Amino acid sequence: MNFVYRVTPTQRLIIVEHAIKQMQAFAQHRRWDREAGGVLMGRHLLDSQDIVVDEVSTPQDTDHRGRCNFFRSYKHQQVAHQRWLHEHSTSAYLGLWHTHPGLDPTPSSVDRRDWENAVANDVYEGSRLFFPIVGTECIRVWTKTRRDAIKELVEVRRVHRQPAGKGEAQE
């Protein structure tokens, strides 16, 4: 099942099951699991404003991975570019994901700087990038445009059972 988030009143972000599974495979369930991450790849739908994440890049041997930090190497951009070539220029770079130890992720100041940097300097279609963080219990997604501050997206359809009392918004 796909994860669906509200971006604006007329736009949704859809992360397909394959991409969710790719990211969840690196969730830091064990004490010695290190942070992982990569780039999001997918499509801007033509018949709506929706954006679909089809696939993510997974850790590369050139990344630096610690328990509580992750430095993404340039190789992820090459993976995204290869996919873009392979898919006849229909696969777009949509943002960056990484894991956090702990149940429910919140971005660190390093994360926020990294995201601001990406939005300001990376090459992408559209007006915004997306930034999922994968905790051991949930995935939260933030977004940023060139103009607006970082904001968290509201999930509109949840697949997995939610622990009680997390205050998830529903529509």
Ligand SMILES: [Zn+2]
């Ligand atoms: Zn982080």
